[in-house]
Structures are given as structure tokens and as C-alpha cells.
Amino acid sequence: MGLGERGGWDKSESRYCGVETEFDDDVPRLLSFNLSSTGFDFVVAPLTDPTYRPSLIEADNGSSHVPPFAGSDLVLSPAQWSSHVVGKISSWIDLDSEDEILRMDSETTLKQEIAWATHLSLQACLLPSPKGASCANYARCVNQILQGLSNMQLWLRIPLLKSDDDSPDVDSDNLMDSWELWNSFRLICEHHSQLSVALDILSTLPSVNSIGRWFGEPVRVAIIHTDSFLTNARGYPCLSKSHQKLISGFFNHSVQVIISGKPLHSIPAETIGSAANQTDNNMNSTLRHPLRSYLDYVGYLYQRMEPLSEQERIELGYRDFLQAPLQPLMDNLEAQTYETFEKDSVKYMQYQRAISKALLDRVPDGEASAATTVLMVVGAGRGPLVRASLQAAEETGRKLKVYAVEKNPNAVVTLLSLVKLEGWENVVTIVSCDMRLWNAPERADILVSELLGSFGDNELSPECLDGAQRFLKQDGISIPSSYTSFIQPITASKLYNDVKSHKDLVHFETAYVVKLHSVARLAPTKPVFTFNHPDYSTKKNNQRYKKLQFEVPRDTGSVMVHGFAGYFDATLYKDVHLGIEPSMATPNMFSWFAIFFPLRQPICVQPGSPLEVHFWRCCGSAKVWYEWCVTSPRPSPIHNSNGRSYWVKASSNTEQVIVDSFRCDLGTRSKLRTVTDVLRHF
Amino acid sequence: MGLGERGGWDKSESRYCGVETEFDDDVPRLLSFNLSSTGFDFVVAPLTDPTYRPSLIEADNGSSHVPPFAGSDLVLSPAQWSSHVVGKISSWIDLDSEDEILRMDSETTLKQEIAWATHLSLQACLLPSPKGASCANYARCVNQILQGLSNMQLWLRIPLLKSDDDSPDVDSDNLMDSWELWNSFRLICEHHSQLSVALDILSTLPSVNSIGRWFGEPVRVAIIHTDSFLTNARGYPCLSKSHQKLISGFFNHSVQVIISGKPLHSIPAETIGSAANQTDNNMNSTLRHPLRSYLDYVGYLYQRMEPLSEQERIELGYRDFLQAPLQPLMDNLEAQTYETFEKDSVKYMQYQRAISKALLDRVPDGEASAATTVLMVVGAGRGPLVRASLQAAEETGRKLKVYAVEKNPNAVVTLLSLVKLEGWENVVTIVSCDMRLWNAPERADILVSELLGSFGDNELSPECLDGAQRFLKQDGISIPSSYTSFIQPITASKLYNDVKSHKDLVHFETAYVVKLHSVARLAPTKPVFTFNHPDYSTKKNNQRYKKLQFEVPRDTGSVMVHGFAGYFDATLYKDVHLGIEPSMATPNMFSWFAIFFPLRQPICVQPGSPLEVHFWRCCGSAKVWYEWCVTSPRPSPIHNSNGRSYWVKASSNTEQVIVDSFRCDLGTRSKLRTVTDVLRHF
Known part of the structure; x- marks a missing residue:
């Protein structure tokens, strides 16, 4: 049934709403009451009579005792069980009790119920919250179960609870922050991908940072x-603004809502079926599910959400999806890739604005008709930057001579056609040549390139432009004139598990292009490496080393850092910039997703404890790579030492890293694939 | 040359003593002065002129500049370099300086010098101590070098320094504990096995715990x-008592001594060469190495050490050597193994004492001539426990009827010969039978077994005795009557690296038998699991769960826990016990080494922070296994979930784990291998 339609064509899991019920040994009746007559999509129901205790039964040894289950696969087919029932594990179990009998009973019951749920093909079971701050034996037992579980999810119930009191008496028995409990449990279970969280939403919410x-x-x-x-005002249930915001956030992250508890709002009779008469009302009241008004309200919140924008819809399929690193063996881009690339009109608008400003600075109004500016586009592709340059010239009334350098012979064919089609023959010279080999007939006033990766320099733009700047006049302008990479620590369970699933070191030492969605950004970004162009200094060096300290806001509580999100911001020319750093990202630009640097071991950071991280950009004779490590709160190993797992190939001709146009083009390709693949995906 | 002879036939590395020298571009002269004329075995000498800085040279780009090395492989052969010179890396390098030029120069120099040392086939290089509390860039660079290093060791120089002030202002810039620096460095370098420590011994020593x-x-x-x-008193150099103790400890752990610094003791002339005349003395003084008296003193300390005991000599080859876990496919023991086993006279003396006491309790003096005690030896092997039983009977004047149950038919042949040889025919009945299948003709007063592993119950003694107790009278006695396992947290770099070298999960989730030597025992042991025999309780269960908290003494400082050392203590009968728990270990018994439970990730414990650890003994229908995890200071994953990596095979016949004599015998075998292999080793 679902909560209704959100604008657009949302297929999110969160359309479905469940209800938590008491034990009922007549499951068909239970379903009929909760689903058919109302609008709930599934029930969360106990599988066993809650009065059952193994230790009271097994005195009679040897007999094959059957636990009092709610109903077998004969009263409901496995398909019905699977679609409509989430198994609620007996809430009395306490595997960390001091009472050994209770502990043993709990383990027996937990294993029996999960085994039974597996037999019924249930999709998920809800595990009761650990009873105290200690959960090692519970987690050990769940971990044993997880080792043999095929498809079922285990949802560990955790209250959304955190005291604002950040006094450091962590030793006190009062659990201050339920996240800590979850964190211990999942660490003991080693981030198992089938163990997830069911959050109990209480009337009081913790701080926004802590919820984040x-x-x-x-x-x-x-x-x-x-x-x-x-x-x-009309007596109906509703939620506080902060609860509403939280639930919307959950909807956006495919979290399903379950209503739990007794009805506490008695809806005035006259408001039900307003056009009906008194007797009808009585009948309606009898049939009506007592929690119907809560469900209606949740449905209202769902339908009220903003529809997805076109960009969001395109990116939907790429959310939290790790993209394989560059394939240096790939060569020339395909036409479709170019086409996709060229659709990012915002990006070219920014280039056009930058080129216009540069032209105006370069040629005073008085000389506009006499002076011709020499502009070279390095890596011209099918010509979008050539077009932007010519439009800038037209806009500013400056005369331009353009060299479009491109090594992909297929793209050159398109370029030549374009020049003829547009009548640019007198202005644009196509150079079908590897940038490294080109013997330029003159020097450029303006060098235009777009060789940036998600992390700025990660596609060797610095090395490419170091080589190309020999065509540039001493006072010439490079567009972009500089770029800076940024990072911030994130919680990203899904990405971590995806990296871990490869079970090797290489994937933990690789940076990934990814549309970040289900992540917690734990602190504002900080700049990492900056490159300026042109750069004529004699001891120029593209190696970099940066030490950064992040402070997670105190009211967040402890956090788990799975890695770092990376971004870039480029200054094209003066105040015209372009980038994806969240606080100043260029709106509606879709050419780049973020980059993700994972950590081999997630690091838990306590409140008030700084997170110190080191990033290196290393240059060898044949490759460029990053290394990274954390030193505080505790040191991690160096990631990607000597670029053993992940690198970008540079030229191997000389010790000095020089332009490698092959690599540069591949670099451009990497971000294009993103969008192309997305389009193919839909 | 070496420091002389220690008693016994010690071949320890620590016989060799080195001297730290200044830079000398004439290496043959340097060696001749320091080694030939005195008694030093090697020099620790700078490889490059300390005034050299790459940044001052390379302005002249393109020329192939040669750094000012101390001497090439032409002035000294690689064999000479290798045996006599440890390369001292330029002490001015500072890779974590704020000064980028200095940082780059340092990296260049470090890499050049290590490359040169590799060319010269040096065995080790001494790395200068990090200059500040931060060492990430230094460690990153060393880690890069380590990735490509073939055999050379890198010794990181660390002062032995720890402030006793344990005030918690860790944030202060004063480095309180140099161990922390080492710890950061090696964590960043991921415990690389070629990175080790050179400790600078200063005039003041930190606390004994901290040194430990x-x-x-x-x-x-x-x-x-x-x-x-x-x-x-005579003007000669000597060391304080605590320094002497420290140096002896180093000698015992194969640590080499290096003398460093200027001579500060002017030896009175008359004491040198007491029988020689004045001119001879002058000549001697000229030739005599200025640090000779320091070397002599160190040699004196070395020669003064206690010679190794016979047991120590036997165990020497097994120190810190991980023994492969049990091979459940192996079957019957060989004669040599039995022979070795039987040599542990202390063990059988304890059994004899226990049996004597039991006999005296069982049969009052008045009944001694009339009553016959029925004693069964379960797993009799070649009969050592039968002999101990008969000797106990003789000692106490009690009459005995012995059943010796043994399933190894080869051992039974020996047993039968023994009975004939000793004339035991009337007293001893040999039962060639699997314990599980034996239909005992009568019940025993005393059941004697030795099925203990290093961790007590780890060779399934509980399961075996549960099965055997059906032969025992209701008021019968089991020897042993109980046993308890113990653990303590340890630092064990070598063991950790040995486990890690297998590069798989299985080895990190396995317990090893090992003669612990180069380990730091960080806290007193605590008891884990106890088993009592016989046990007739109805809900008997051999599963166990124990949560333990260890407190590392505060003055120790932070420590790295690589895992847990395990031991056992068994009560044979009343006050007669047997075991390897260090504080009450049975002296001169060599049948068992300790057991080592590794941690997949070593855990750093800060002063005052408790270490909480959980151990489970789990029983399935076909196997028994341990699981373990740490929950504080931070949770570790569960090790060995469901016994996936390491288990002991039990019977699979019924749900109830029963006696599996095959396994029991294998169990006994495991500890025997230790000694047998040692004897084979020498």
C-alpha cells in the first residue's frame, strides 16, 4: 500500500510503514487486523509466546520439545510471512545478565527464534536493545548467528538517546549516549553488513549534531x-518540528517508519467521516485501526516532501556507490561520453565568464579592434571550451586566435566538422597532436584547460600544466589559475562495508569517486593541497605534505570515522571559481562527484579529542600517488605506501614528471564516466 | 671477539659490543682504531659527512652529484662492511620540521644513505630519534623505505625516558614517555619486522614497570x-645497581650493547698494566682505546651472569617460537614421545603424592591389609602413572588393584612387557580399549588421568572425564580433582609479527603453545575457567563465559597488548597441585609451555584505563572452541566466531559432548611434541 506518492517517481523503501504488535498465536488474524483493514504494510510481531522459558521446559530431557511459536508456514505461506512480517525477538532476553540461567535461556531462545524466522523466510528480525551498558555476550551470540545467516537482516533496537551533559564521567553506570552501545555491538560483530539499526524515536530528541x-x-x-x-488543535496526533525534520531525513535515506505503542489520542467522533450519521460513525470506529491516525500523519509527512530535482533523480542510482578507480589502459573517449560532458552547461558558463574577464584585463577597450589574443585550449575534446572561448570573445568584443590541441584523432574529426559547421575557419586552428610533442608556432596569452579531478590535482593537472606552460607567454594567464583540494572526516558505514567486502588491502588504499549520500559529515572541510598556474619558480615541486586537525563539535558525541570525503575548488580567473566543496559548491553542476579516501580501520573519536590526519602527494618518476594516515586519537598505518595500491600513471621518460597527455585525457574521462554510466543506468 | 664467555654454551647476539663513532672518511683507519686494537666488535659510524646538505648542492641541475660518503666498497669489502659497520644515519635530519627545505633535504639524505648502506650490504642502520613529539612524515618516509628493503634492519634510536609524573596533561608539549614516540612510529609503519629499537640508556632510569x-x-x-x-673506588667506570640489572636483562634478551660518548673517567696510570714499567704504560696509554675501561666493565657484567640451567638450555631453542596448533589427524604417539614425556619426574612425583594422600584418606590404617582400592588410569600410555600409583601404594602400605586403560595398541604392547618385567601381573590389568567403548567390570575408587593442556581444559579433559566418571564410585576420587585456566595481557611484538606474517585471519584466531621469553607481562594473571571432577550435577555444562578486568600498574605508562598469555593450575588432590601459572608454577617441570591467544589488532592501553576482556568456551556437537574479545578501552571484533579458525574436535555422535579418546590422546600429544621437538632440535 505504502504512504502514498512523493513527487517524482520515488521508489524508496521508506514508502512502507509498519506497526509493532503484541504476541498473537493467530497470525492470519493479526495480519488481517493490521494490514488489510488499514494501511500498514507490515507488522513487527513476536514469534514466540513471551511466557516461554527453555529452562522451565527441558527438565524432561530427551523429548523433542517445540517452542510455542506464533504460527507455522502452514497458516501463512513463506511469501506472506516474508512480505508482511518482521520477527520480533523475545524482549525479555538478556545475554549479559549476571544470572547464568537467564543468560543460557536467552541464548537458546535467541537462536531458536532466528532459526525459526529463517525457516519462515522472513526478511528481518528486530533484536531487543541490550539491557545494560555491557553487551559483549549478546554481541558474541549475534555474531555467531550472523556467520551462518543467508539473507535475513538483523535490526538491533537502539533508543535515540543522548544526554546533553557532556561531563566526562564516562565511567558512571548511566548510559549517556546510546550510540556508544551500538558502536560496541557492531565493533564486536565486525561491522557485519546484515546487522543494522532500528532507532526508537522518543519524545525528546538529542542535539542535531548528535542525530547527524x-x-x-x-x-x-x-x-x-x-x-x-x-x-x-483538532485533537489529532502530530509531531514537533524537530521530529518532522528527523522523519523527513529518514525518508530521504530510505529508512522505514514503524508505529509503536497504545493509541493515546482519542479522535473526536464528529471528525471521523464528517458526512456520515451517528450509527455509521460507531461502526467506523469499530473497524478503524486504533493507530490509523498516526499512520495518516506519517503518510502526510511523506507526501509533503519536496519532489526530487532532475539532478537528484539522475544521481539517485549513484548514491553511495563506489566507482572503480581510473583504468589507465583505456584510451580515447567515446562520442557519448563527450556529449554527456558537454551537457554540464554551468561548468562552461563559468569558463566563459572567466575567459571574458581575462580578455578584458588582457586587452584594454582602446585596443580591442587591433589586438588579437592567442588562446590555446589544451585537451579540447569535441570543442566545448573552444565554444566558450569564442562566446567570451564575442561578449567582450575582443579578437581571438584559438589553437585547439587534442590528441584523440576521433575527437579531432568532430572538431574539424564543428569548425566548418560554425564557420570558425579563420579563428580556430585544430592541432591533432600529443601536447608533449607539439611544437607550438607561437606563445599563448591564455591557456585554457579542464584537467581537474574530484580532488583537484588527482588527475595530474599540475603535471600536465607544468608541461604546457612552455607555450604560455611569461605574463600569460592560465585558466584555471589555481585549485585546492579539501577533505573532511565522515561516517560512512555502507562505503566502508563495500570496500571491506573485497577482502584485500588494495581496496582500502584506493580513493573512490562516489556520490555521497548516506554519510555523516563530522566537521567542516579543511584545505589540503593548492596548485597555482603558471608557476615559473626554479625549485618547483608537485610533492605535497599536509597535516590537518579536525574538531568534531562537542555535542555530537563520539563518532566513527570511516574515512575522508575529498573535494576541490578551482579559481578559474580572479573571482570566478568552480568546485564541489560543499560550503561553496557551484550550483547545478554535475560533472564531479566527491572522492572518498577510506581508512583500513575505522577510528572512533571521543568528544573533545582532536582528529589529526596527514596527507601526502608523492611523485615518482613514473607515477603520482597519495599516502594518508591518522595520528590522533591513535595512529593508523600509512595507507598506500609507495603507491602500492593506487596511483596515477605519469611519464616515465625523465625523473622530472612531465606532461603525459595520454594520462590527462584519461583523467578527464574518469569523471565523465560517472554521468555517462548514470544515463545508461536509467 | 665478544664480551667473553658466559657459563654454558651461550651463543647470544649480546656477546658482541659496539662503539658509536664520529664521521671519518678513512673507514679502514676507523675500524683499525676501534676494533683491532681494542675489543669492540663493530662500530656505529656516520655514512656521510655531516656538513652535507642536498639543497646546497643541487642548484647545479642535471649534473650527477655524489654525496660525500665515508668510504666505498673498494676501501672495504662488502663482507667487512657487513660484519663491522652499522650505518649511522645523519643525525641532523628532521622530517617533521616546519621548514620545508630542511624536510625535503632530510628525506633526500635519508633515502640516499639507506640506499648506500644497502649497496654496502650493511646489516643495520641506526636512525636518529625523532626530533619532536610528531613523527608522521619521518615514519611515512621510513615506511616507504621498509617496503623495498631486503634484509637490512633499521634501528630507531629512542631515549629510555619516562617522567614519573603521571599527571594527565598529555597535551603538554613535553614528551613524558618516549615509548609513546616509538609506539606512534611503529604503528604508522604497521609493526614492520625490520624496524626495531635502539634504546639510549641515560643516567636516570624510569620505573621498573615502565622499563618492563x-x-x-x-x-x-x-x-x-x-x-x-x-x-x-679505584676510579674505574661502573654502573648503578639498577643499570646493572637492566643490562643483565638485555643480555638475557639478546640485546647488544653499544658504548657512546667521550671518555669521562681518567684511569689512574699505575692501574694500567700493573706489572709494566712507566714507559710501557705511556705506550699502552697511546694504543689503548679511550673507551676500553667501559668495554671492560660491560664484559665483566656479561661474564658475571648466571649460567643457563639445563632446563633453560633445553628450552632456549623454543623461546618465542609459535607452535602450530594440534593436528587432529595425527593418531598414536611414538615411543620417543612417550620417553620424553616420562622424563618429567617432577610431574609424576606430584601425582604420586596426590595418590598417596587419596589412598590414606580412602583406607584407614586399620583396614590397610584388608581393603583393596580400585584405581583406574585413563590414558595410561606406557605406564608412568601406573608406576606412580604403585609407588604410592607401596609408600602408604595400601593394597591396590589397577586398571590401565589405553587405546594405542602400540603403547599397550609396551605396557604388557612392563607388567611382566616388573612383576605386576597380580595387581595391574591392562585394558586395550577405547575408553568410550569399555565396559568396566567394576567401579573405581580413584580415577587417575593427565589430559591437561597448557590452558587446562583446552585438550578436552572436561569432556573426557565427564565420560569416564561412569566408572567411578559415587564417592570416588578423581585425580586431578579440579583445574583452572589463567590469563594475563602481554606485549609480544615478535609473536604478533610471527602471527601476522601468515597474512590470514585463521592464524590470528588460533591459540599457540609457546615458550614465552621476549614478552612483557603487563598485569598479574586472573583465573578464567574452572572444572571440578567428578561432577554429577544434572544441568552440567562445559560451556563457560568469563569477563575479566586487568589494571596495568599506573607507573608502567601506556602499553601495547598483543594478546594474552594463558596458563593452568590443577589441584591433583587436596593441597597437591601442579601447574604453570607463573606465581605458583611447579618448579622444574617442563611438560607444558604457556598458551598464547593473539589479538588481530594490538590494543594500546593508557595508564589508569582498565583492560576488559571476555573469554568463552563454546561447545558444539562435534567440537569445542574458544572465542575471545576485548571491550575496553575499545571493542575488538570477536575472535574465532563459531570456532571458524581454531577448534578441538569432539565426538559428533550425540548432542551431548562425550568422551573421545582419540582426541584425548591427541591432546596429550600436543604438549609432548614440545619437548620431543626440542630434543630433536639439539
């Missing part, structure tokens, strides 16, 4: 208790 | 500075 952490964790469901609802 | 940590770390050399020496 959960968006990087594998939260599958949010259980909203009826006593967390307020009452609106 | 270093015995679990890869310390290769101790550099003793001349100003750390005191002056004795």
Missing part, C-alpha cells in the same frame, strides 16, 4: 512511539 | 652513554 551521526550508520527503521506524538 | 614494557618490544641494541657510568 546516524545518517552515516546503517539505520533501517525508525520506531516512533505514540507517546512521542503531540496533539494538534 | 621494552622486553616485549623489538629492542636490538642498548646504547650506554659514558655519562651514565658512575666511578668506583
Whole structure:
């Protein structure tokens, strides 16, 4: 049934809403009452009679005892069980009790119920929250179960609870932050991908920063208790603004809502079926599910959400999807890739603005008709930057001579046709040549390039432009004139698990292009490496080393850092910039996703403890690579030592890294693939 | 030459003593002065002129500049370089300087010098101590070098320094504990096995606990500075008692001593060459190495050490050597193994004492001539416990009827011969049978077994005795009557690296039998699991769960926990016990080494922070295994979930784990291998 339609064509899991029920040994009746007559999509129901205890039964040894399960696969088909029931594990279990009998009973029951749920093909079971701060035995047992579990998800119930009191008496028995409990549990279970979180939403919410952490964790469901609802003027349940915002956030992250608890809002009779008479009302009241008004409200919140923008819809399929690193063996781009690339009109608008400003600075109004500016586009592709340059010339009334240097002979064919088609023959010279080999007939006033990766310099723009600047006049302008990379620590359970699933070192020491979505950004970004162009200094060096300290806001609580999100911002010319750094990202530009540098071991950072991280850009004779490590709160190993796992190939001709146009083009390709593949995807 | 002879036939590395020297571009002269004329075995000498700086040279780009090295492989053969010279890396380097030029120069120099040392086939290079508390860039660079290093060791120089002030202002710039520096460096370098420590011994030593940590770390050399020496009554250099103890500890752990610094003790002329005349003395003084008296003193300390005991000599080859876990496919023991086993007279003396006491309790003096005690030896092997039983009977004047149950038919042949040889026919009945299948003709008063592993229950003694107790009278006695396992956290770099070298999960989730030597025991042991025999309780269960908290003494400082050392203590009967728990180990018993439970990720524990660890003994239908994890200071994953990596095979016949004599015998075999292999080794 679902919560209704959100604008656009949303197929999110979060359309489905469940209800938590009591034990009922007549499951068909339970389903009929909760699903058919109302609008709930599934029930979260106990699988065993809660009065059952193994230790009271097994005194009679040897007999084959059957636990009092709610119903077998004969009363409901496995398909029905699977679509409509989430198994609720007996909530009395306490595997970390001091009472050994209770502990043993709990383990037996937990294993019996999961085995039964597996037999019924359930998709998920809800595990009760650990009873105390200690959960090692519970986690050990769940971990054993996870080792043999085929498809089922285990949702560990965790209250969304964090005291604002950040006094450092962590030793006190009062659990201050339920995230810590989750964190211990999942660390003991080694980030198992089938273990996720069911958050209990209470009437009081912790700080926004503290809640933010959960968006990087594998939260599958949010259980909203009826006593967390307020009452609106008409007597109906509603949620506080902050609760509304939280639930919208969950909807955006495919989290399903479950309603739990007794109805606490008695809806005035006259408001139900307003056009009906009194007797009808009575009948309606009998049939009506007691939690119907809570469900209606959640449906209202769902339908009220902003529809997805076109860009969001395109990017939807790429959310939190790790893209394989560059394939240096690939060569020339395909026409479709160029076409996709050229659709990012915002990017070319920015280039055009930058070129216009540069032309105006270069040629005073008085000389506009006499002076001709020599502009070279390095890596011209099918010509979008040539077009932007010519439009800038027209806009500013400056005369231009353009060299379009491109090594892909296929793209050159298109370029030549374009020149003829547009009548640019007198202005544009096509150079079908590898940049490194080109003997330029004159020097350029302006050198235009777009060789940037998601992390700025990661596609060897610095090395390419170091080589190309020999064509540039001493006072010439490079567009871009500089670029800077940025990083910030993130919680990203899904990305971490995806990297881990490869079970090797190489994938943990590789940077990935990824549309970040289900992540928690834990601190503002900080700049890493900057490159300026042109750069004529004698001891020029493209190696870099940066030490950075991040402070996670104190009210966030402890956090798990799975790695670092990387971005760039480029100054094309003066105040015209272009980039994806979140606080100043160019709007509506889709050519670049972020980059993700994983950590081999996620690092837990306590409140007030700084996170110190080191990034190196290393240059060898044949390749360029990054190394990274954390030194505080505790040192990690160096990642990607000597570029053993991940590198970008540079020229091997000389010790001095020089332009490698082959690589540069490949570099450009890497971000294009993103969009192309997305388009192919839909 | 070496420091002389220690008692016994010690071949320890620590016989060799080195001297730290200044730069000398005439290396043959340097060697001749320091080695030939005195008694030093090697020099630690700078490889490059300390005034050299790459940045001052390379302005002249393109020319192939040769750094001012001390001497080439033409003035000294690689064999000479290798045996006599440790390369001292330029001490001015500072890779974590704020000054970028200095940083780049340092990296260039470090890499040049190591490359040159590799060319000269040096065995080791001494790396200068990091200049500040931050060492990430230095460690990154060393780590890069380590990736490509074939055999050379890199010794990182670290002062042996720890402030006793344990005030928690860790943030202060004053480095309180040089161990922290080492720890950061090696974590960044991922515990690389070619990176080790050169400890600078200063005149003041930190606390004994704090020093103890270093015995679990890869310390290769101790550099003793001349100003750390005191002056004795005759004017000669000597060391304080605590320094003497430290140096003896180093000698015991194959740490080499290096003397460093200017001579600070002017030896009275008349004491040199006492029988010689004045001119001879003058000549001697000229030839005599200025640090000769320091070397003599170190040699005196070396020669003064206690000779190794016979047991120590036997165990020497097994120190810190991980023994492969049990091979459940192996079957019957060989005669040589039995023979070795039987040599551990201390063990059988304890059994005899226990049996004597049991006999006296069982049969009052008045009944001694009338009553016959039925004693069964379960797993009799070639009969050592039968002999101990008969000797106990003789000693106490009690009459005995012995059943010796043994399933190895080869051992039974020996047993039968023994009975004939000794004339035991009327007393001893040999039962050639699998314990599980034996239909005992009567019940035993006393059941004697020795099925213990290094961790007590780890060779399934509980399961075996559960099965055997059906032969025992209701008031019968089991020898042993109980046993308890113990653990303690240890620093064990070498063991950790040996486990890690297998590059798989299985080895990190396996317990090893090992003669612990180069380890730091960080806290007193705590008991883990206890088993009592016989046990007739109805809900008997051999599963166990124990949560333990260890407190590392505060003055130790931070420590690295690589895993847990395990031991056992068994009560044979009343006050007669047997075991290897260090504080109450049975002296001169060599049948068991300790057991080592590794951690997949070593855990750093800060002073005052408790270490919480959980151990489980899990029983399935066909196997028994341990799981373990740490939950504080931070949670580790569960090790060996479901016994996926390491287990002991039990019977698979029924859900109830029963006696599996095959396994029991294999169990016994495991500890025997230790000694047998050692004897084969020599």
C-alpha cells in the first residue's frame, strides 16, 4: 500500500510503514487486523509466546520439545510471512545478565527464534536493545548467528538517546549516549553488513549534531512511539518540528517508519467521516485501526516532501556507490561520453565568464579592434571550451586566435566538422597532436584547460600544466589559475562495508569517486593541497605534505570515522571559481562527484579529542600517488605506501614528471564516466 | 671477539659490543682504531659527512652529484662492511620540521644513505630519534623505505625516558614517555619486522614497570652513554645497581650493547698494566682505546651472569617460537614421545603424592591389609602413572588393584612387557580399549588421568572425564580433582609479527603453545575457567563465559597488548597441585609451555584505563572452541566466531559432548611434541 506518492517517481523503501504488535498465536488474524483493514504494510510481531522459558521446559530431557511459536508456514505461506512480517525477538532476553540461567535461556531462545524466522523466510528480525551498558555476550551470540545467516537482516533496537551533559564521567553506570552501545555491538560483530539499526524515536530528541551521526550508520527503521506524538488543535496526533525534520531525513535515506505503542489520542467522533450519521460513525470506529491516525500523519509527512530535482533523480542510482578507480589502459573517449560532458552547461558558463574577464584585463577597450589574443585550449575534446572561448570573445568584443590541441584523432574529426559547421575557419586552428610533442608556432596569452579531478590535482593537472606552460607567454594567464583540494572526516558505514567486502588491502588504499549520500559529515572541510598556474619558480615541486586537525563539535558525541570525503575548488580567473566543496559548491553542476579516501580501520573519536590526519602527494618518476594516515586519537598505518595500491600513471621518460597527455585525457574521462554510466543506468 | 664467555654454551647476539663513532672518511683507519686494537666488535659510524646538505648542492641541475660518503666498497669489502659497520644515519635530519627545505633535504639524505648502506650490504642502520613529539612524515618516509628493503634492519634510536609524573596533561608539549614516540612510529609503519629499537640508556632510569614494557618490544641494541657510568673506588667506570640489572636483562634478551660518548673517567696510570714499567704504560696509554675501561666493565657484567640451567638450555631453542596448533589427524604417539614425556619426574612425583594422600584418606590404617582400592588410569600410555600409583601404594602400605586403560595398541604392547618385567601381573590389568567403548567390570575408587593442556581444559579433559566418571564410585576420587585456566595481557611484538606474517585471519584466531621469553607481562594473571571432577550435577555444562578486568600498574605508562598469555593450575588432590601459572608454577617441570591467544589488532592501553576482556568456551556437537574479545578501552571484533579458525574436535555422535579418546590422546600429544621437538632440535 505504502504512504502514498512523493513527487517524482520515488521508489524508496521508506514508502512502507509498519506497526509493532503484541504476541498473537493467530497470525492470519493479526495480519488481517493490521494490514488489510488499514494501511500498514507490515507488522513487527513476536514469534514466540513471551511466557516461554527453555529452562522451565527441558527438565524432561530427551523429548523433542517445540517452542510455542506464533504460527507455522502452514497458516501463512513463506511469501506472506516474508512480505508482511518482521520477527520480533523475545524482549525479555538478556545475554549479559549476571544470572547464568537467564543468560543460557536467552541464548537458546535467541537462536531458536532466528532459526525459526529463517525457516519462515522472513526478511528481518528486530533484536531487543541490550539491557545494560555491557553487551559483549549478546554481541558474541549475534555474531555467531550472523556467520551462518543467508539473507535475513538483523535490526538491533537502539533508543535515540543522548544526554546533553557532556561531563566526562564516562565511567558512571548511566548510559549517556546510546550510540556508544551500538558502536560496541557492531565493533564486536565486525561491522557485519546484515546487522543494522532500528532507532526508537522518543519524545525528546538529542542535539542535531548528535542525530547527524546516524545518517552515516546503517539505520533501517525508525520506531516512533505514540507517546512521542503531540496533539494538534483538532485533537489529532502530530509531531514537533524537530521530529518532522528527523522523519523527513529518514525518508530521504530510505529508512522505514514503524508505529509503536497504545493509541493515546482519542479522535473526536464528529471528525471521523464528517458526512456520515451517528450509527455509521460507531461502526467506523469499530473497524478503524486504533493507530490509523498516526499512520495518516506519517503518510502526510511523506507526501509533503519536496519532489526530487532532475539532478537528484539522475544521481539517485549513484548514491553511495563506489566507482572503480581510473583504468589507465583505456584510451580515447567515446562520442557519448563527450556529449554527456558537454551537457554540464554551468561548468562552461563559468569558463566563459572567466575567459571574458581575462580578455578584458588582457586587452584594454582602446585596443580591442587591433589586438588579437592567442588562446590555446589544451585537451579540447569535441570543442566545448573552444565554444566558450569564442562566446567570451564575442561578449567582450575582443579578437581571438584559438589553437585547439587534442590528441584523440576521433575527437579531432568532430572538431574539424564543428569548425566548418560554425564557420570558425579563420579563428580556430585544430592541432591533432600529443601536447608533449607539439611544437607550438607561437606563445599563448591564455591557456585554457579542464584537467581537474574530484580532488583537484588527482588527475595530474599540475603535471600536465607544468608541461604546457612552455607555450604560455611569461605574463600569460592560465585558466584555471589555481585549485585546492579539501577533505573532511565522515561516517560512512555502507562505503566502508563495500570496500571491506573485497577482502584485500588494495581496496582500502584506493580513493573512490562516489556520490555521497548516506554519510555523516563530522566537521567542516579543511584545505589540503593548492596548485597555482603558471608557476615559473626554479625549485618547483608537485610533492605535497599536509597535516590537518579536525574538531568534531562537542555535542555530537563520539563518532566513527570511516574515512575522508575529498573535494576541490578551482579559481578559474580572479573571482570566478568552480568546485564541489560543499560550503561553496557551484550550483547545478554535475560533472564531479566527491572522492572518498577510506581508512583500513575505522577510528572512533571521543568528544573533545582532536582528529589529526596527514596527507601526502608523492611523485615518482613514473607515477603520482597519495599516502594518508591518522595520528590522533591513535595512529593508523600509512595507507598506500609507495603507491602500492593506487596511483596515477605519469611519464616515465625523465625523473622530472612531465606532461603525459595520454594520462590527462584519461583523467578527464574518469569523471565523465560517472554521468555517462548514470544515463545508461536509467 | 665478544664480551667473553658466559657459563654454558651461550651463543647470544649480546656477546658482541659496539662503539658509536664520529664521521671519518678513512673507514679502514676507523675500524683499525676501534676494533683491532681494542675489543669492540663493530662500530656505529656516520655514512656521510655531516656538513652535507642536498639543497646546497643541487642548484647545479642535471649534473650527477655524489654525496660525500665515508668510504666505498673498494676501501672495504662488502663482507667487512657487513660484519663491522652499522650505518649511522645523519643525525641532523628532521622530517617533521616546519621548514620545508630542511624536510625535503632530510628525506633526500635519508633515502640516499639507506640506499648506500644497502649497496654496502650493511646489516643495520641506526636512525636518529625523532626530533619532536610528531613523527608522521619521518615514519611515512621510513615506511616507504621498509617496503623495498631486503634484509637490512633499521634501528630507531629512542631515549629510555619516562617522567614519573603521571599527571594527565598529555597535551603538554613535553614528551613524558618516549615509548609513546616509538609506539606512534611503529604503528604508522604497521609493526614492520625490520624496524626495531635502539634504546639510549641515560643516567636516570624510569620505573621498573615502565622499563618492563621494552622486553616485549623489538629492542636490538642498548646504547650506554659514558655519562651514565658512575666511578668506583679505584676510579674505574661502573654502573648503578639498577643499570646493572637492566643490562643483565638485555643480555638475557639478546640485546647488544653499544658504548657512546667521550671518555669521562681518567684511569689512574699505575692501574694500567700493573706489572709494566712507566714507559710501557705511556705506550699502552697511546694504543689503548679511550673507551676500553667501559668495554671492560660491560664484559665483566656479561661474564658475571648466571649460567643457563639445563632446563633453560633445553628450552632456549623454543623461546618465542609459535607452535602450530594440534593436528587432529595425527593418531598414536611414538615411543620417543612417550620417553620424553616420562622424563618429567617432577610431574609424576606430584601425582604420586596426590595418590598417596587419596589412598590414606580412602583406607584407614586399620583396614590397610584388608581393603583393596580400585584405581583406574585413563590414558595410561606406557605406564608412568601406573608406576606412580604403585609407588604410592607401596609408600602408604595400601593394597591396590589397577586398571590401565589405553587405546594405542602400540603403547599397550609396551605396557604388557612392563607388567611382566616388573612383576605386576597380580595387581595391574591392562585394558586395550577405547575408553568410550569399555565396559568396566567394576567401579573405581580413584580415577587417575593427565589430559591437561597448557590452558587446562583446552585438550578436552572436561569432556573426557565427564565420560569416564561412569566408572567411578559415587564417592570416588578423581585425580586431578579440579583445574583452572589463567590469563594475563602481554606485549609480544615478535609473536604478533610471527602471527601476522601468515597474512590470514585463521592464524590470528588460533591459540599457540609457546615458550614465552621476549614478552612483557603487563598485569598479574586472573583465573578464567574452572572444572571440578567428578561432577554429577544434572544441568552440567562445559560451556563457560568469563569477563575479566586487568589494571596495568599506573607507573608502567601506556602499553601495547598483543594478546594474552594463558596458563593452568590443577589441584591433583587436596593441597597437591601442579601447574604453570607463573606465581605458583611447579618448579622444574617442563611438560607444558604457556598458551598464547593473539589479538588481530594490538590494543594500546593508557595508564589508569582498565583492560576488559571476555573469554568463552563454546561447545558444539562435534567440537569445542574458544572465542575471545576485548571491550575496553575499545571493542575488538570477536575472535574465532563459531570456532571458524581454531577448534578441538569432539565426538559428533550425540548432542551431548562425550568422551573421545582419540582426541584425548591427541591432546596429550600436543604438549609432548614440545619437548620431543626440542630434543630433536639439539
